[in-house]
Amino acid sequence: MELTTQQCNESMSAATNVLLFEDDYLEIKNAIERLHSLFAGVTGINAGNITDQDIYLPSGKAVSTIKAAHCLKELERTRRFVRGIYHAINHLLDTIPGHIINILYAGCGPYGTLLTPLTSQFTAAQVNFILLDINPDSLEAAKVLYEKLDLLDYVVDFVCADATTYKFPDGVRIDMVISETMLNALRKEPQVAIMNNLIPKMRPEAIFIPEKIAVEAVLTRWEEEYKHFTVLDYQPKRIRVGLVYCASREFKLPQPVVIEVPASKTHNRLDLFTEIKVFGREVLTTYNCSLTTPFAVCKLENQSDSIKIAFEYILSDDPGFTYMI
Incomplete structure (x- = not known):
């Protein structure tokens, strides 16, 4: 039986609470499996056999939609990033009270893995997202996900673009940039090139994730x-x-x-x-x-x-x- 939007969001909220506040690895693993089941069910993008192709850019490889979906299932990677971003958002809400925190997610993939769960913790009056990906299939899946979960109020824009050349939109104050587009030892993928493009454009108080x-x-x-x-x-x-x-x-x-x-x-x-x-x-x-x-x-x-x-x-x-x- 297909879940209602409310049931989907309740399931996501319960799983996110585990990621943020529990330390039992079996619970965390089960929470991530529930998130994957939810996201895959809504988008039709399953982290299974990789049958699609990466995109090769002058600055490095942008992973395929299915590979991007697989990132969710790396337990400690997802847990640490979601927790870190949760704390970073709270830090910004404390330091610039009364303002909506605008977040650019460069390389959001099909699930918006590092931000979508946090819609259960913050309202659209607290945080807004620009979801960016160079892969049109990933971006389209993210649009479907946010539409079906009734989360479009969080999104300023869905942008299909290369984050190594992207310019911040006029009139939008960017408070946080998230880009997790790397392999070990910063190989193959364009993390360094993305940081080189986006960090100089950021205001001094804005946060880049990862910090270091x-x-x-x-x-x-x-x-x-x-x-x-x-x-x-x-x-x-x-x-x-x-x-x-x-x-x-x-x-x-x-x-x-x-x-x-x-x-x-x-x-x-x-x-x-x-x-x-x-x-x-x-x-x-x-x-x-x-x-x-x-x-x-x-x-x-x-x-x-x-x-x-x-x-x-x-x-x-x-x-x-x-x-x-």
Whole structure:
């Protein structure tokens, strides 16, 4: 039996309360499954077999509609981002009382995953959205979702555009920008290019989500990393080498950096680790999700002396860090 609009919104509200306020992972998993069932049922976009195609841009890959739907099902990723955005909205409501908080969501996908659940926590008199995606199929699905859930009062506009070149609309004060368009180590997708375009256009008080993305070079050992998954609460022994890049509200494009890697008889793999601070205390660390899985750079066999490795970020249709020993 098809749910009424009221039943859909009650179901979404209950699931969102779990994401925001519960810490039991089984409850959180079930809440995300309920959200997926609801969103997929309304839009017809199911996070199942990927049969559609990514969109390739001069600034990187924009994921397909079904791939974007899959992002919802990464438990810790969704939970941390939704919680962080919830706290960020409350912060803005406290600091600019009496104003509607206008949020640009660049790369909203078919579900508006990081904002749609929060319509159960805030009214349209408190928050308004500009939902932007370069994929017309994703944007059309988002329109259907908001129409069928009777949430159109929240939306200033649905925009099909490239976020790396998008300009804020005249007469709309943007208080928050959300863009979660990345892979681990900032590869492949246009997160850096989007930040480079949008952050300079933001007012000083406006918030960018995520607050910080740090990429660090780390020496690892396979046996140590394996224990992380097989031994309860095991903390792998690693050798932190140096910060490769940090993107934040005080945005700067990545600059070439040279890092000295110490000699090690035990740790022979150089990885890039990614840590994402969504907002406040909501942080995604190593192995929390696909965005923070270590990215292997190279193996350093029989290394008796320290060596220097130069990293450079390439902005292109295949963005990411290159390295030279």
